Amino acid sequence: MNLREHVVLGGGAALALTPVLGAQDSAVFWAASVLIDADHYWDYLYRSRFRDWSPRRMFEFHRTLFPQIRRPDFLALSFFHTVEWFALVYLVATFLESSAVAAVFWGMAFHLALDALWLTLHRALFSRAFSMIEYVLRRRRLRQRGLEPDLVYDEALTAIGVTPVARPSPSLPSPL
Ligand SMILES: [Zn+2]
Numbered sequence: 606m607n608l609r610e611h612v613v614l615g616g617g618a619a620l621a622l623t624p625v626l627g628a629q630d631s632a633v634f635w636a637a638s639v640l641i642d643a644d645h646y647w648d649y650l651y652r653s654r655f656r657d658w659s660p661r662r663m664f665e666f667h668r669t670l671f672p673q674i675r676r677p678d679f680l681a682l683s684f685f686h687t688v689e690w691f692a693l694v695y696l697v698a699t700f701l702e703s704s705a706v707a708a709v710f711w712g713m714a715f716h717l718a719l720d721a722l723w724l725t726l727h728r729a730l731f732s733r734a735f736s737m738i739e740y741v742l743r744r745r746r747l748r749q750r751g752l753e754p755d756l757v758y759d760e761a762l763t764a765i766g767v768t769p770v771a772r773p774s775p776s777l778p779s780p781l
Contacts, residue, residue: 606723608639608642611638611719614638614719615634615712615715615716618635618638618715619631619634619635622634626704626708629705630704630707633705633708633712634708634711634715635712637710637713638712638713638716641685641713642683642716643685644683644686645663645683646660646663648681648682648683649663652666652762653666653767662767665765666762666767669764669765670757670758673757673760673761674724674727674729674732675727675732678747678756678757679732679754680732680743680744680747680754681732681733681734682733683733685713686717686733687734687736687737688735689738691710691713694706694710695710698710
């Protein structure tokens with residue numbers, strides 16, 4: 606789901622929740638439901654090895670990636686969209702007894718539900734790992750099957766004119 610859709614739908618939900626959350630926490634809910642996607646920018650910085658900071662090319666990068674999400678070697682991780690991050694925010698909200706941090710949590714949960722729905726509609730719900738541990742295990746499994754999970758990202762970088770960093774080629778399987 607793109608940024609504009611998140612802004613509109615998150616804004617609508619925040620508005621509807623104003624009688625429950627109050628104006629201030631509703632605004633926090635809205636901001637969290639949009640800003641959670643900041644990790645896509647981080648992902649681009651990481652993939653380009655911090656050599657390109659252009660937001661325009663970041664959007665281009667993700668647009669180029671999108672048609673590939675059903676490839677068997679495609680696996681994404683967005684840190685702010687993982688159960689580990691959600692658990693941390695939930696614990697902080699509980700520990701601080703903060704309604705603002707709780708609003709952040711529910712804004713993020715609203716966003717994640719929309720993302721999950723959207724990915725399901727594109728029959729690609731599991732193109733993104735929902736947990737860091739899941740990501741590590743699935744990456745390892747892809748490599749064991751002879752697939753390279755970084756390849757699709759390198760191809761997207763090349764397509765938008767950013768040279769990917771050369772990686773050591775995976776060692777050939779032993780004939781024994
Ligand atoms: Zn998202």
